[in-house]
Amino acid sequence: MPKPSHKDKLIQSALSEFHEFGFHATGVQSIVDRAGVPKGSFYNHFKSKDALGLEILDVYWSANQTARDTLTDCNRPALERIDTHLAAFSGSEFGCLVGNFSNEMANSEVFRDKLNSFYDTWLSGLSTCIKDGQSDGTIRKDDSPERLAEFIIGALEGAILVRKIDHKDTSLTGFRTSIQKFLST
Amino acid sequence: MPKPSHKDKLIQSALSEFHEFGFHATGVQSIVDRAGVPKGSFYNHFKSKDALGLEILDVYWSANQTARDTLTDCNRPALERIDTHLAAFSGSEFGCLVGNFSNEMANSEVFRDKLNSFYDTWLSGLSTCIKDGQSDGTIRKDDSPERLAEFIIGALEGAILVRKIDHKDTSLTGFRTSIQKFLST
Numbered sequence: 001m002p003k004p005s006h007k008d009k010l011i012q013s014a015l016s017e018f019h020e021f022g023f024h025a026t027g028v029q030s031i032v033d034r035a036g037v038p039k040g041s042f043y044n045h046f047k048s049k050d051a052l053g054l055e056i057l058d059v060y061w062s063a064n065q066t067a068r069d070t071l072t073d074c075n076r077p078a079l080e081r082i083d084t085h086l087a088a089f090s091g092s093e094f095g096c097l098v099g100n101f102s103n104e105m106a107n108s109e110v111f112r113d114k115l116n117s118f119y120d121t122w123l124s125g126l127s128t129c130i131k132d133g134q135s136d137g138t139i140r141k142d143d144s145p146e147r148l149a150e151f152i153i154g155a156l157e158g159a160i161l162v163r164k165i166d167h168k169d170t171s172l173t174g175f176r177t178s179i180q181k182f183l184s185t
Numbered sequence: 186m187p188k189p190s191h192k193d194k195l196i197q198s199a200l201s202e203f204h205e206f207g208f209h210a211t212g213v214q215s216i217v218d219r220a221g222v223p224k225g226s227f228y229n230h231f232k233s234k235d236a237l238g239l240e241i242l243d244v245y246w247s248a249n250q251t252a253r254d255t256l257t258d259c260n261r262p263a264l265e266r267i268d269t270h271l272a273a274f275s276g277s278e279f280g281c282l283v284g285n286f287s288n289e290m291a292n293s294e295v296f297r298d299k300l301n302s303f304y305d306t307w308l309s310g311l312s313t314c315i316k317d318g319q320s321d322g323t324i325r326k327d328d329s330p331e332r333l334a335e336f337i338i339g340a341l342e343g344a345i346l347v348r349k350i351d352h353k354d355t356s357l358t359g360f361r362t363s364i365q366k367f368l369s370t
Binding site for chain 1: 205206207209210279280284285287288289291292297300301304327328332333335336338339340341342343344345346347349350351353354359360363366367
């Protein structure tokens with residue numbers, strides 16, 4: 001295996017620091033310290049902390065691709081796909097990076113644009129899955145797939161957010177049961 | 186009306202700055218600038234930015250007392266009380282300060298303790314209301330009042346969080362309808 005480059009090390013370090021402490025509370029110094037690379041190296045690879053933040057969001061988003069693929073796996077019942085998808089978000093004591101950045105970076109147009117593109121893709125995958133469940137009669141039809149998907153994504157982000165404080169139900173078991181009840185016919 | 190004191194001005198300024206930009210992104214300098222008071226005055230009134238942050242949370246929490254009182258107003262049907270309660274959180278483009286601090290300050294025990302005391306009080310009021318609705322048969326009984334309340338608070342915080350990015354449904358109308366459907370028998 002090739003040795004990780006300085007850039008790789010900076011990305012891994014920034015991902016951990018941003019996730020654990022937040023974007024604004026993390027300085028470039030702590031990122032280079034954790035990465036174990038010289039500070040000068042940072043600006044060889046990234047124009048600014050903002051540029052790195054945007055790249056980190058892409059890395060995090062890509063790492064969750066498998067969880068999103070579950071949603072469009074036609075070989076499994078829709079409700080089961082949704083439950084597996086939600087379960088993928090359990091266990092992180094530092095929350096969801098998309099939610100964390102949504103909170104901290106709502107004032108920045110460039111971050112908002114990126115986050116909106118994520119939410120759009122996410123909504124689309126979840127809506128498709130809900131549509132399948134509505135077609136086969138397992139998911140309620142009194143709301144559009146898009147509205148139900150929007151509700152679930154918000155509810156998931158909020159459940160993860162409150163868990164950062166109360167440390168209850170970090171497995172999201174109760175939350176997932178509530179979502180199944182909410183969607184079932 | 187008496188002129189607001191330096192302390193009052195600092196509290197109003199910090200409330201606005203923390204709400205709009207977040208805790209970490211706000212410096213003491215921008216708080217005193219917005220308040221229009223000398224910087225020295227800050228440390229006469231507050232030991233640190235953290236101490237001010239804790240005080241601001243209390244101010245924000247107290248300002249929402251009316252919304253919480255709605256939950257225990259026995260003269261109104263439980264579902265209606267919940268809807269009025271949720272409606273009180275609509276319209277803020279900067280999100281809910283309790284949610285915002287939950288995201289940013291989860292690493293601080295003293296902030297976590299305060300936020301947990303808020304969530305406990307909130308859960309208790311909402312659970313009481315749900316219990317009333319379960320007793321008169323208007324709210325489903327297949328989950329405990331506490332579990333349902335926990336789900337709703339998370340879902341509300343998440344809906345508000347995602348609205349900071351997508352700017353859709355800031356009135357929370359769709360969200361409130363979903364909650365009514367979720368709870369109704």
